[in-house]
Amino acid sequence: MSNSLVISIDAMGGDHGPAVAAPGVALAIERLGARAPRFLLHGDAAKIEAELSKLGAARALCEVRHTDKVVASNEKPAHAVRRGKGSSLWNAVESVRQGEARAVVSSGNTGALMAISKLQLRMLSGLDRPAIVATWPTLKGVSAVLDVGANVSSDAAQLVEFAIMGAAFHRAVHGAKKPTVGLLNVGSEEQKGHEEVREAHRLLREVGLDLDYRGFVEGDDIAKGTVDVVVTDGFTGNIALKTAEGTARFVRQALKDAFTSSLQAKLGALIAAPALRKMRDRLDTSLVNGGPLLGLGGIVVKSHGGTDARGFANAIKVALDLANSDYDKQIVRQMKQLAAVLPDAAEPAASEIAR
Amino acid sequence: MSNSLVISIDAMGGDHGPAVAAPGVALAIERLGARAPRFLLHGDAAKIEAELSKLGAARALCEVRHTDKVVASNEKPAHAVRRGKGSSLWNAVESVRQGEARAVVSSGNTGALMAISKLQLRMLSGLDRPAIVATWPTLKGVSAVLDVGANVSSDAAQLVEFAIMGAAFHRAVHGAKKPTVGLLNVGSEEQKGHEEVREAHRLLREVGLDLDYRGFVEGDDIAKGTVDVVVTDGFTGNIALKTAEGTARFVRQALKDAFTSSLQAKLGALIAAPALRKMRDRLDTSLVNGGPLLGLGGIVVKSHGGTDARGFANAIKVALDLANSDYDKQIVRQMKQLAAVLPDAAEPAASEIAR
Numbered sequence: 001m002s003n004s005l006v007i008s009i010d011a012m013g014g015d016h017g018p019a020v021a022a023p024g025v026a027l028a029i030e031r032l033g034a035r036a037p038r039f040l041l042h043g044d045a046a047k048i049e050a051e052l053s054k055l056g057a058a059r060a061l062c063e064v065r066h067t068d069k070v071v072a073s074n075e076k077p078a079h080a081v082r083r084g085k086g087s088s089l090w091n092a093v094e095s096v097r098q099g100e101a102r103a104v105v106s107s108g109n110t111g112a113l114m115a116i117s118k119l120q121l122r123m124l125s126g127l128d129r130p131a132i133v134a135t136w137p138t139l140k141g142v143s144a145v146l147d148v149g150a151n152v153s154s155d156a157a158q159l160v161e162f163a164i165m166g167a168a169f170h171r172a173v174h175g176a177k178k179p180t181v182g183l184l185n186v187g188s189e190e191q192k193g194h195e196e197v198r199e200a201h202r203l204l205r206e207v208g209l210d211l212d213y214r215g216f217v218e219g220d221d222i223a224k225g226t227v228d229v230v231v232t233d234g235f236t237g238n239i240a241l242k243t244a245e246g247t248a249r250f251v252r253q254a255l256k257d258a259f260t261s262s263l264q265a266k267l268g269a270l271i272a273a274p275a276l277r278k279m280r281d282r283l284d285t286s287l288v289n290g291g292p293l294l295g296l297g298g299i300v301v302k303s304h305g306g307t308d309a310r311g312f313a314n315a316i317k318v319a320l321d322l323a324n325s326d327y328d329k330q331i332v333r334q335m336k337q338l339a340a341v342l343p344d345a346a347e348p349a350a351s352e353i354a355r
Numbered sequence: 356m357s358n359s360l361v362i363s364i365d366a367m368g369g370d371h372g373p374a375v376a377a378p379g380v381a382l383a384i385e386r387l388g389a390r391a392p393r394f395l396l397h398g399d400a401a402k403i404e405a406e407l408s409k410l411g412a413a414r415a416l417c418e419v420r421h422t423d424k425v426v427a428s429n430e431k432p433a434h435a436v437r438r439g440k441g442s443s444l445w446n447a448v449e450s451v452r453q454g455e456a457r458a459v460v461s462s463g464n465t466g467a468l469m470a471i472s473k474l475q476l477r478m479l480s481g482l483d484r485p486a487i488v489a490t491w492p493t494l495k496g497v498s499a500v501l502d503v504g505a506n507v508s509s510d511a512a513q514l515v516e517f518a519i520m521g522a523a524f525h526r527a528v529h530g531a532k533k534p535t536v537g538l539l540n541v542g543s544e545e546q547k548g549h550e551e552v553r554e555a556h557r558l559l560r561e562v563g564l565d566l567d568y569r570g571f572v573e574g575d576d577i578a579k580g581t582v583d584v585v586v587t588d589g590f591t592g593n594i595a596l597k598t599a600e601g602t603a604r605f606v607r608q609a610l611k612d613a614f615t616s617s618l619q620a621k622l623g624a625l626i627a628a629p630a631l632r633k634m635r636d637r638l639d640t641s642l643v644n645g646g647p648l649l650g651l652g653g654i655v656v657k658s659h660g661g662t663d664a665r666g667f668a669n670a671i672k673v674a675l676d677l678a679n680s681d682y683d684k685q686i687v688r689q690m691k692q693l694a695a696v697l698p699d700a701a702e703p704a705a706s707e708i709a710r
Contacts, residue, residue: 166705268627
């Protein structure tokens with residue numbers, strides 16, 4: 001008997017649409033074996049079927065829901081909300097809202113995914129804005145970093161919300177019982193940073209939340225893996241993430257240049273090739289692909305627009321881990337704890353959704 | 356006849372004190388040949404002399420000024436200002452104030468260096484706060500990124516000041532006639548980001564400054580070398596810089612692990628070693644060491660606390676390039692241009708010095 005859990009897929013999102021989504025689904029099914037869920041794939045039926053026909057046994061777990069309409073990668077979120085009804089993205093989210101699916105995975109336009117999800121699924125009780133989590137490869141494994149772009153500024157209460165959401169996510173996906181949490185700042189001393197981070201620091205120390213708060217961390221602590229969850233505002237988090245991606249690309253390019261700079265270097269690279277491939281896998285962001293939009297009243301996972309089938313399969317795994325956990329109940333319970341000590345925590349915070 | 360230009364050195368700063376400062380000075384002299392300046396080295400005379408005695412001809416261009424007193428690396432800036440008088444850092448800056456030296460180089464406590472420099476040298480006309488510039492290795496060469504930590508928040512007018520200072524610095528040190536400038540943001544579209552960056556964007560487009568403003572850039576544009584000068588607030592800039600350092604360290608560690616993972620990989624690494632050494636040099640931050648504190652009424656260059664002699668020599672080269680340029684006049688001239696269109700630009704901005 002097949003698994004009753006269903007995951008909804010926006011098969012038209014990202015740079016490659018069904019050409020990555022379909023083999024991604026197949027790879028997830030292969031990896032999960034008997035634990036594989038079923039899938040609803042939304043988008044151009046002919047294109048999706050053509051991709052699915054190349055696959056083997058996975059086909060039986062997939063159902064295709066046709067729509068011609070897609071949300072463009074550069075479409076403004078507000079426009080997508082007004083005009084996006086009936087698109088593959090919209091319908092994929094709608095499957096969650098209607099209870100047909102437990103989670104949605106999309107490689108589509110982040111802003112549109114967030115706006116349409118927020119409209120259809122609403123927020124979890126007590127929360128005002130979603131946050132995007134990045135899973136970051138570190139010397140010790142992976143850490144969760146949030147927010148990486150859902151909000152352009154955050155007040156102290158919102159930073160505390162991110163800590164709660166990040167810890168619940170990390171627990172659900174990586175199994176840490178009491179995740180360690182750090183607040184990103186320009187130094188580790190108490191008096192460092194602007195008012196918002198200092199106030200959030202005070203709150204995190206004083207409110208007895210179900211997480212292991214370790215204080216301020218700095219930019220280089222992220223890749224060190226100093227803490228399981230790194231909390232920051234969406235502006236800083238987005239810039240840190242993209243700066244790290246740019247740096248990793250720069251170092252890889254320098255390595256490539258070095259290995260092609262002489263015949264001797266090429267020979268060395270050839271001999272070391274198996275080890276270098278393993279290293280590439282370790283650094284490969286597709287291995288840690290799958291950034292959930294946390295705080296929504298349903299599970300929404302954003303897959304990187306340029307990812308491959310492996311990356312898409314990982315995003316599906318993240319959605320499944322969240323679906324099999326009680327992370328949402330944990331968030332709601334701790335938000336109540338926070339609200340008890342901070343009467344105005346539930347009021348709309350002074351932030352804007354990334355437009 | 357020796358050069359009449361004098362550079363003042365805080366020989367006790369950083370992790371290694373005179374053991375790096377003295378050979379750094381010697382290396383700078385060797386590289387510069389006939390263009391080498393003279394040096395005043397401030398600190399423990401016995402220790403400095405011991406290091407200088409190991410050096411050759413360079414010795415003749417160095418004068419030692421003894422003091423027992425040092426500013427500790429963890430000393431609070433406010434404390435250093437009150438109690439630091441007579442320390443090697445203080446005296447090194449004082450040499451510039453008294454006109455004995457044209458520039459000062461220190462690997463000491465950044466906050467203390469900034470506070471003592473600001474007290475003694477004051478700010479350039481029209482400027483309120485110094486900014487720290489990082490020289491960032493990119494796919495195209497190097498870019499200047501500022502502010503990387505002198506301020507924890509910046510309003511729009513300050514971001515424009517950073518653009519002016521960064522462009523003048525890049526012109527002085529890297530010779531670009533009209534440096535390209537980008538404003539760091541979470542997207543490249545007009546409506547992205549918070550109010551400060553959007554207002555700074557508007558000012559940079561409308562005020563006809565002597566720089567080539569290219570609009571918003573994202574985190575991954577830094578290492579791509581999309582623009583010569585990347586402008587951001589000190590909080591974001593500091594976190595971006597440290598995140599990049601952490602990422603580079605992580606990738607290097609992954610490479611090292613790969614190359615020691617098997618006998619075959621070790622053999623490959625051995626054969627490719629000359630090329631890998633060249634790569635390491637390209638990535639080596641000591642090659643681009645030397646972050647000036649811009650906006651002060653004198654040339655102050657911060658060398659990384661953990662740098663080696665090569666890095667210290669580079670910081671000296673940056674100080675010398677600034678000393679041989681009219682970057683300060685350029686800044687003052689453009690600040691007047693800015694003040695003309697923005698009557699309140701010279702008022703104290705809502706920022707705090709990093710404590």
